[in-house]
Amino acid sequence: MARGYQGSGSPFSGGSPFRGFQEKLARMMQGRYGADSLNRFLLGVAIVCIVLSLFPPLRFISYATTVLLIICIARMYSCNYTARSRENLAFLRITTAPRQFIKITRLRIRHRTTKCYKKCPFCKTYFSLPKGKGKVSATCPSCHKKHTYRT
Numbered sequence: 611m612a613r614g615y616q617g618s619g620s621p622f623s624g625g626s627p628f629r630g631f632q633e634k635l636a637r638m639m640q641g642r643y644g645a646d647s648l649n650r651f652l653l654g655v656a657i658v659c660i661v662l663s664l665f666p667p668l669r670f671i672s673y674a675t676t677v678l679l680i681i682c683i684a685r686m687y688s689c690n691y692t693a694r695s696r697e698n699l700a701f702l703r704i705t706t707a708p709r710q711f712i713k714i715t716r717l718r719i720r721h722r723t724t725k726c727y728k729k730c731p732f733c734k735t736y737f738s739l740p741k742g743k744g745k746v747s748a749t750c751p752s753c754h755k756k757h758t759y760r761t
């Protein structure tokens with residue numbers, strides 16, 4: 611008679627071993643502001659600073675990293691939603707142009723063979739046109755004004 615492996619008592623047999631930790635973390639974050647766009651940006655800058663501070667002449671950048679991480683954690687654990695939202699909105703307002711540039715560049719790369727992206731001269735909205743059609747007259751989907759574009 612062959613005896614099969616029962617597999618009981620393994621920490622991986624039932625449920626996640628991190629379940630207790632996740633519940634504690636969720637309880638700890640209740641009523642707290644949490645992560646937003648500004649926090650993600652600060653964290654990204656902190657990671658870049660960590661990499662830069664690995665080079666000996668740039669060691670001093672590690673102080674900036676510490677300050678950035680303290681700001682990040684303080685914002686995440688803050689209970690003042692209004693102030694944190696106001697900071698995030700100001701950040702989003704300031705970074706509108708670079709975020710739009712990154713978004714349009716990604717779209718241009720993804721659809722480089724089929725579409726071209728043009729900016730409306732009246733309302734500055736970007737919209738796509740089919741590529742390789744020569745000079746076309748197009749109506750802006752946002753302000754509905756007609757203009758001629760080279761595709």
Ligand SMILES: [Zn+2]
Nearest residue numbers: 730733750753
């Ligand atoms: Zn327009």
